[in-house]
Amino acid sequence: MTEVHLRDALDTLKSTGVRITPQRHAILEFIIQSMSHPTADDIYKALESKFPSMSVATVYNNLRVFREAGLVKELTYGDSSSRFDFITNDHYHMICNSCGKIVDFHYPGLDEVEHLASHLTGFDVSSHRMEIYGTCPTCKEHATKVQ
Amino acid sequence: MTEVHLRDALDTLKSTGVRITPQRHAILEFIIQSMSHPTADDIYKALESKFPSMSVATVYNNLRVFREAGLVKELTYGDSSSRFDFITNDHYHMICNSCGKIVDFHYPGLDEVEHLASHLTGFDVSSHRMEIYGTCPTCKEHATKVQ
DNA sequence: TATACTTATTATAACAATTATAAATTAATA
């Protein structure tokens, strides 16, 4: 699964004339296999041992490259730093109010909502995003135990 | 409409023991009547003439107070600074990719999606948010004219 | 292969939004 995604992503990059450097390969690979919606700093720290001299700027630069190539989505929530998500198929995010964990929630896209919104506001709609907030099972259990 | 909201909001604050200072009153009033989802800086600049010595920190402090009192929602998008929205009834936001304008889109809450998400992930769901992206009528027209 | 040329990376400085701190002010209470 991961390998297929990685190969596809690299193909996409190659076809748009973007050079595949070792750093880019590693960053992309990490995002795809991490499943944890990492921040730029997460990525930087994770690859520190492999690329001791890599700059934070390189991470940011390449996240932008990936975003512009349509490979990666930037998620901005209330907290300080953005998280990055490899784009596969339709899914939304569940966010735990207590520990901040982000979990994928697969659900068919809300096409009819897009249509209605377009109709009511006159926008040309291109996309939408949704986040669902709550308490994850782990935190729930913890809270019950403590009380 | 605005006056009712403001009065309700002040009541809520009073009942939670929060002092209603002139600055707080003005910030709240501005958010409610602005309809423009202002940033902290927008608010700061708008009230500059009325409170020449008010600090930016005061704006941020009170936005947090309002948020904690459940009066105001913080909206974070890709761009640099957060926008603040007075909480009334269920609505989502349409965002123009071209000019950044935010327009309300009233729609009944997606309760069934919340339920399904809860069922699939084991979360206790408390809320959700959704944004719909596209091009607003004005920018659409502009684009057609230019081309 | 040598040369120029483009692209990417690095190191570092700059920036901008937000938060923390401490002093001054205001309001509430005894």
Added chain:
DNA sequence: TATTAATTTATAATTGTTATAATAAGTATA
């Protein structure tokens, strides 16, 4: 009025991100 607590102000610090300039690496061409 004196005391205490809450709020505002001014300013410094922090942090995520972007910009800049120099260096390095890769690509194409003579």
